[in-house]
Amino acid sequence: MPILIIIFLMLSSSVGAAVPSDDCFNCHEDFKKRTTHQNISCTACHVGINQIPHSEKLASPACNACHHKTVERYSAGIHKSKGLDCNQCHEIHGEKKGKGADCVLCHLDVSHKALPSKGKHLAALNCVACHGKLDKSGITATVTLPKGATLERKAVDRDGNGFTNPAEWHAFEAQLEKFKGYKLEKQYWAYGDHHEVMPKAADCGECHEKRTRFGGAVGRITNKTSYSVKITPSVFIPEFPSIREFPKTVHGQKGVRCNDCHTSMDKMTDKVCVRCHEQVYHTYEKSIHAKKGATSCIDCHNPHLIKTYKEFNAKERIALCSRCHKDFISRHEWLPNTTLHFDYLECTTCHSPGSEKSMVFFFADKKDNKKTALQYETIERVFGKDVHLKSIINTDMEHIVTGEEIGRFVVDLRKKIGKGIYVDAEIIVTKVHHDFSGMRLKERNCVTCHSPEAQFYSSIYLILPEKDRYIYVPVKGTPLSSYPLGLALDIYLLGEEKITKDDFYALIGKAPKDLVASAKSLGFKLIDLLGMILVILMILLLLVHAMLRIVVKQ
Amino acid sequence: MKKVFLHTPTIRIWHWINAMLVIVLMITGIQLRVPGVKEISSGLAFLIPEYSVTVLIHIYFGYGMSLSFLFWLLYIIVSGSFRTHYIWRTADLPAMGKQGYYYLVGIFKGSENPFIPTSDGKFNPLQKIAYGFVMLVITPVMVITGILFSNIFFFRSIIDRLGGIRLLDAVHVVTSYLFLLYLILHLYMCTMSHHVFVHIKAMITGFEEIPDEFNAKQQAAEREDKCESQQ
Numbered sequence: 004m005p006i007l008i009i010i011f012l013m014l015s016s017s018v019g020a021a022v023p024s025d026d027c028f029n030c031h032e033d034f035k036k037r038t039t040h041q042n043i044s045c046t047a048c049h050v051g052i053n054q055i056p057h058s059e060k061l062a063s064p065a066c067n068a069c070h071h072k073t074v075e076r077y078s079a080g081i082h083k084s085k086g087l088d089c090n091q092c093h094e095i096h097g098e099k100k101g102k103g104a105d106c107v108l109c110h111l112d113v114s115h116k117a118l119p120s121k122g123k124h125l126a127a128l129n130c131v132a133c134h135g136k137l138d139k140s141g142i143t144a145t146v147t148l149p150k151g152a153t154l155e156r157k158a159v160d161r162d163g164n165g166f167t168n169p170a171e172w173h174a175f176e177a178q179l180e181k182f183k184g185y186k187l188e189k190q191y192w193a194y195g196d197h198h199e200v201m202p203k204a205a206d207c208g209e210c211h212e213k214r215t216r217f218g219g220a221v222g223r224i225t226n227k228t229s230y231s232v233k234i235t236p237s238v239f240i241p242e243f244p245s246i247r248e249f250p251k252t253v254h255g256q257k258g259v260r261c262n263d264c265h266t267s268m269d270k271m272t273d274k275v276c277v278r279c280h281e282q283v284y285h286t287y288e289k290s291i292h293a294k295k296g297a298t299s300c301i302d303c304h305n306p307h308l309i310k311t312y313k314e315f316n317a318k319e320r321i322a323l324c325s326r327c328h329k330d331f332i333s334r335h336e337w338l339p340n341t342t343l344h345f346d347y348l349e350c351t352t353c354h355s356p357g358s359e360k361s362m363v364f365f366f367a368d369k370k371d372n373k374k375t376a377l378q379y380e381t382i383e384r385v386f387g388k389d390v391h392l393k394s395i396i397n398t399d400m401e402h403i404v405t406g407e408e409i410g411r412f413v414v415d416l417r418k419k420i421g422k423g424i425y426v427d428a429e430i431i432v433t434k435v436h437h438d439f440s441g442m443r444l445k446e447r448n449c450v451t452c453h454s455p456e457a458q459f460y461s462s463i464y465l466i467l468p469e470k471d472r473y474i475y476v477p478v479k480g481t482p483l484s485s486y487p488l489g490l491a492l493d494i495y496l497l498g499e500e501k502i503t504k505d506d507f508y509a510l511i512g513k514a515p516k517d518l519v520a521s522a523k524s525l526g527f528k529l530i531d532l533l534g535m536i537l538v539i540l541m542i543l544l545l546l547v548h549a550m551l552r553i554v555v556k557q
Numbered sequence: 558m559k560k561v562f563l564h565t566p567t568i569r570i571w572h573w574i575n576a577m578l579v580i581v582l583m584i585t586g587i588q589l590r591v592p593g594v595k596e597i598s599s600g601l602a603f604l605i606p607e608y609s610v611t612v613l614i615h616i617y618f619g620y621g622m623s624l625s626f627l628f629w630l631l632y633i634i635v636s637g638s639f640r641t642h643y644i645w646r647t648a649d650l651p652a653m654g655k656q657g658y659y660y661l662v663g664i665f666k667g668s669e670n671p672f673i674p675t676s677d678g679k680f681n682p683l684q685k686i687a688y689g690f691v692m693l694v695i696t697p698v699m700v701i702t703g704i705l706f707s708n709i710f711f712f713r714s715i716i717d718r719l720g721g722i723r724l725l726d727a728v729h730v731v732t733s734y735l736f737l738l739y740l741i742l743h744l745y746m747c748t749m750s751h752h753v754f755v756h757i758k759a760m761i762t763g764f765e766e767i768p769d770e771f772n773a774k775q776q777a778a779e780r781e782d783k784c785e786s787q788q
Binding site for chain 2: 551
């Protein structure tokens, strides 16, 4: 279409126009040398000239007659609203073709003061990447191996799914170190129209969170054979929650400011964390993770995360470890009911011997075989705003709740919310000891956990959702054996309620009235008690029978 | 002394295999239920396997028990043994009282056992009740709950529908106590013949020795039966 217009203009200038361009050059000699618009006659743009000399005041040339789309986009941008016209950047009668103005011609002293990691950003990105509306953007990482060197596709895509995740890329980078003279070039490319410059630069979150810019990354590995893989963009552009969310994070709540940690443009190291978390770090320092240099603090702990580690459930904690330890299921095949165990345990339940393990209970809802932990929003809907579950459950206002109290509350919840409410349980670490050297433990002795002496039975908590957080309320004794909770529970732990000598002696000492109540409180333990008594009685009876038989025979 | 053929070779072989399975399941079951048993009996600790091994033994012998039970069920139905020996008859009701009286009182007075086993009916009414209950109620319940526990993850939805693992575990344990009670009684009762080892011998050879006086009685009883049927 533009070609047709140009041809039309050319024709019209030679045939229809009253004034040929050569006549104009008599006065405007400089424009004769123009390369831009050189095939277009003067009167094509400067309309209204029918004779020479022409009137002094001429209408401004309308660029949009030809550059219709560009002008439209430009009109939406900030430059137009500031009153800048095309010719302020473009030399319309210029001698060099094509080039518009460079941004820095005007924006010479841009300090980018508010931009974190300024150097990194400015070195990698062009102006449009942040300030323009983008048509296309992405990241290309080109790895050029030295001559003759090869690295198979498997090195960068270990699981062969055609997608490289951060763990795979880091492992690949480590492998690259073996090759001297390899080259890794990262290119952050962005195509947009320079004319549509936005009033405000793109929000950090567009790249670092929502990934509406630079949302895809490709790795090109070139050596004898070349191949490409898709890479998770967070490998090259780190992820963080938006500034808006930061005050909700643990660090934000405790008053930590961005520049308390981001002191330089260098990559974050453990040195930053150790300034506050000294003791924890010294424990961690001696552990196998730190010794092997495999992980730094931020590899496991995202300092911009809203949830604290304590609020992670067993599944989320496993997800954290399994980013590197992907084969955790196959490595635990020796464990009977492997996947069932991983439903209720986390990695450090076994692999951090120094940590305090607890049995934690929480309320959950079972709908269509799907189990979800009860959230604060649901509780609020039922019990009203600013509700504290602890004061509802714990009627005697003690620090500790009892199994009976929890049981009563579940029955109440079932009436209010639905029949699917139950108490779920997990065995997780509640006080973390950062030495995770407990590898290859292969605790094959089931009774370490499946026995009343298991460590976590002496530390039982009920996790309650509060507004914006979770609280841990200690639970009294062994709630598993108490009757109401026995009904509410739906956990799969066999062997958690063995009868003990103490139970038996406690029963013997009771008056007949209390005996029934106390026997009831034993729950399923009663089966063992009655069973053993009956077996003993049976043996005694038969012994007497046998003795009598012998006596009679004689 | 007369010999009566009571137990077919199939039943004899099944009985001893089943006995072995029951004993192993009982012992491992006790360890599963009372994990501390290893610490309690420190002197015997070397005899007691690792807990995880115990779990495996219990599971595989449990599978064996399931097959054994299925085989028994098919066999007694197909061979007609169920109809002959297990079905309750009208004459059994009054005989039950007599039998009970004999075990509790009569035996000490020197009276004779009111029941004489024959190939047409080898169980007295009390045996019918006990064996029927153990083999048709307790064992199937234990076998089914046991199979569900052998792979909790796989059978999870069924377990949930049946009332959850805790309830099923309780059922499994209750029935195992009942089985244990029965087993003790069974072991004792097998000595209750005119000689201590007669019943055990019968389960090995198939023939039970019946004293002549029993024989005379039996013939009299048979005669009575015939008369009744003629009338």
